[in-house]
Amino acid sequence: MNILFVTSEAYPLIKTGGLADVSGALPKAVQALPQFSGSIRVLIPGYNAVFSKLQNAREVARLIVFGQHCNLVLGKMPDSDLEVIAIQNTFLYERNGGPYNDSLGHDWLDNPLRFAVLSRIASILAGTNSPLPDWKPDLVHCNDWQTGLAPAYMKLVDHSPAKSILSIHNIAFQGNFHPGWLHTLALPVNSFQINGLEYYGQISFLKAGVFYADKLSTVSPTYAKEIQTEAYGFGMQGLLKSRADDLVGILNGIDSNEWNPEKDTHLRKHYSSVKLDGKKTIKANLQKHLGLHVDADAPILGVVSRLTHQKGLDLLPGIMPELVKAGCQFAILGSGEKPLESAFNDMAQRFPSQVSMTNGYHEHLSHNIMAGADMFIMPSRFEPCGLNQLYGLAYGTPPIVTRTGGLADSVCDTNESSLKHHTATGFVLENVSELSLLVTIQRALSVWKDKPTWKNIQINGMKQDLSWGTRAVSYLALYNNTLGQHSEKLAQLMLV
Numbered sequence: 076m077n078i079l080f081v082t083s084e085a086y087p088l089i090k091t092g093g094l095a096d097v098s099g100a101l102p103k104a105v106q107a108l109p110q111f112s113g114s115i116r117v118l119i120p121g122y123n124a125v126f127s128k129l130q131n132a133r134e135v136a137r138l139i140v141f142g143q144h145c146n147l148v149l150g151k152m153p154d155s156d157l158e159v160i161a162i163q164n165t166f167l168y169e170r171n172g173g174p175y176n177d178s179l180g181h182d183w184l185d186n187p188l189r190f191a192v193l194s195r196i197a198s199i200l201a202g203t204n205s206p207l208p209d210w211k212p213d214l215v216h217c218n219d220w221q222t223g224l225a226p227a228y229m230k231l232v233d234h235s236p237a238k239s240i241l242s243i244h245n246i247a248f249q250g251n252f253h254p255g256w257l258h259t260l261a262l263p264v265n266s267f268q269i270n271g272l273e274y275y276g277q278i279s280f281l282k283a284g285v286f287y288a289d290k291l292s293t294v295s296p297t298y299a300k301e302i303q304t305e306a307y308g309f310g311m312q313g314l315l316k317s318r319a320d321d322l323v324g325i326l327n328g329i330d331s332n333e334w335n336p337e338k339d340t341h342l343r344k345h346y347s348s349v350k351l352d353g354k355k356t357i358k359a360n361l362q363k364h365l366g367l368h369v370d371a372d373a374p375i376l377g378v379v380s381r382l383t384h385q386k387g388l389d390l391l392p393g394i395m396p397e398l399v400k401a402g403c404q405f406a407i408l409g410s411g412e413k414p415l416e417s418a419f420n421d422m423a424q425r426f427p428s429q430v431s432m433t434n435g436y437h438e439h440l441s442h443n444i445m446a447g448a449d450m451f452i453m454p455s456r457f458e459p460c461g462l463n464q465l466y467g468l469a470y471g472t473p474p475i476v477t478r479t480g481g482l483a484d485s486v487c488d489t490n491e492s493s494l495k496h497h498t499a500t501g502f503v504l505e506n507v508s509e510l511s512l513l514v515t516i517q518r519a520l521s522v523w524k525d526k527p528t529w530k531n532i533q534i535n536g537m538k539q540d541l542s543w544g545t546r547a548v549s550y551l552a553l554y555n556n557t558l559g560q561h562s563e564k565l566a567q568l569m570l571v
C-alpha cells in the first residue's frame with residue numbers, strides 16, 4: 076500500500092499549529108506499524124524552511140502545472156526516515172513570511188494558486204501520467220482546505236485509479252475564493268455547482284474535498300458529530316450529514332519523542348509519573364526566566380495558543396485581576412488578534428511579578444510552559460482535537476477546558492466519582508463564559524491545595540496512552556477500508 080500524505084505543514088520542517096504536529100507524527104507512526112506493508116511519502120510545498128531542513132534532497136522530476144515550472148525534490152525528514160516530496164517553485168513558495176500569510180499577517184493573494192498547485196501535483200502523482208512511474212500512490216490522504224482540490228482533480232481531471240481521504244482539522248478554514256479562479260485552476264466548469272465545489276457563489280477548496288473524497292475523517296469523534304450540526308458546521312453541515320457513513324473521527328495522538336517529560340530536549344530536568352520532582356525545578360526556572368516571583372506555592376496557569384476567537388482566551392483578561400489577587404501566576408505565550416495580545420500585555424505590565432506575556436511563536440518556551448506550569452488553560456469555543464491539552468495531560472499539567480470536540484474526548488472532569496475511579500484528569504467548564512472559566516479555575520485551585528489529590532490527577536493523565544501508536548492502527552484500518560480491503564463500518568473506527 077503506497078500512501079501520499081498531502082499537507083501544507085509538517086513538523087519539524089514547518090509549523091504554524093497542530094496540523095504540523097499531526098503531519099510530522101502520523102505518517103511516521105503508520106509506517107512503523109508491523110502490520111503495515113507499503114510506504115508513505117509526504118507531499119509538501121517547498122518553503123524556504125523546508126529546504127533548509129530536508130535531508131538527502133535530490134530532484135526526481137520536473138513538471139509544469141498551471142504554467143508554473145515545478146521541481147519535485149525527494150528527501151527525508153531531519154528526525155526520521157520518513158520520505159518527503161517537496162515542490163520547488165521559487166515564485167510560489169520561497170518567500171519571506173509564513174506558509175499562508177505575509178509578515179504582516181495578510182493572506183497571500185495567490186493562495187488559491189499556491190495550494191491548487193499542491194493539490195494538482197498530488198493528483199498527477201496518483202494518475203496514469205505520473206512523472207514518478209516507480210512510485211505510485213494507491214491512496215492520497217489530504218489534510219484541510221489547502222489540499223481539498225486534490226480529490227476533485229483526481230476524479231474530474233486526472234481520472235486517477237487511486238482513492239482519496241480528506242481529513243478535516245478545522246472546518247472554520249475553508250479556502251473559499253472568487254469563481255474567477257475556476258479557469259486559471261483548470262477546474263471543469265460543470266464542477267461549479269451545488270453538487271460540486273461551489274459554495275455560496277464561491278469556489279470552496281474544502282467543500283471540493285468533502286464532496287469528492289472517497290472517505291472523510293476528522294480529528295476527534297465528538298467533532299465528527301459536531302460538524303454535522305448548524306452550530307459547528309460552518310455551513311458544511313448538510314453535506315457532511317449526507318456523507319455521515321463515510322466520515323470517521325479519530326482522536327489525535329502525541330509524538331512521544333517530541334512531547335515526553337522523560338526526555339524532552341527543551342527541558343533542563345526530566346520527570347515522570349513515578350518521579351515528579353523535576354517538575355518543581357522546571358517551574359522555578361520558568362518563574363526566573365519569565366520574571367515572575369519565584370514561589371513554589373504560587374500556582375502557574377499556562378497558556379500556549381493562537382490568540383483567536385476559536386480559542387476562547389478573550390474570556391481570560393477580565394478575570395485575571397481576581398485570580399492574581401488570589402495568588403495565581405500566568406505564563407502566557409501566543410500571537411494572533413491584536414486586541415487580545417494588548418489585553419495580555421496590559422496585564423503583564425500591571426502585575427509584572429505574576430503575569431508574563433510572551434508575544435510570538437517559541438517552540439522552546441512552549442515546552443517549558445507545558446512542563447513548568449501547574450495547570451493549562453484552554454477554554455476553546457470549538458476545538459476539532461487540540462494538542463495542547465494532550466501535552467498538558469502528558470506533562471502532569473492538568474488542563475482546564477470547555478466540553479467540545481477533542482477536549483471533551485480527552486479530558487475527564489474532576490469530581491467525586493472520577494477521583495474514586497482514578498479517571499479524573501482535568502477540569503471542564505459548564506459553558507463558555509467568563510464566569511464559568513473563573514469558577515472552574517477556582518475549583519481547580521482548591522483541589523491544587525490538596526497535594527495528594529492533585530498528584531493523583533496528574534498521574535491519571537500522565538499514565539494514559541496518548542501516543543500515536545494506537546491511533547495509527549485506526550488510520551490503517553481507515554486506509555484499508557477506503558481501498559475496499561475490509562468493510563467494517565467506519566463508525567467502528569471511532570477512537571478516543
Ligand code: ADP
Binds near residue numbers: 092379438463
Ligand atoms: P491549533 O492547531 O488549532 O492551533 P492545537 O492545540 O492542535 O491547536 O495545536 C497547536 C500547536 O501549536 C501546539 O503544538 C502548540 O504547542 C503550538 N503553538 C501554538 N501557539 C504557539 C506559540 N505561540 N509558540 C509555540 N508553539 C505554539
Ligand code: GLC
Binds near residue numbers: 094097244327460481
Ligand atoms: C487544527 C485544530 C486543532 C487540531 C489540529 C490538528 O488546527 O484547530 O484542534 O488539534 O488541527 O488536527
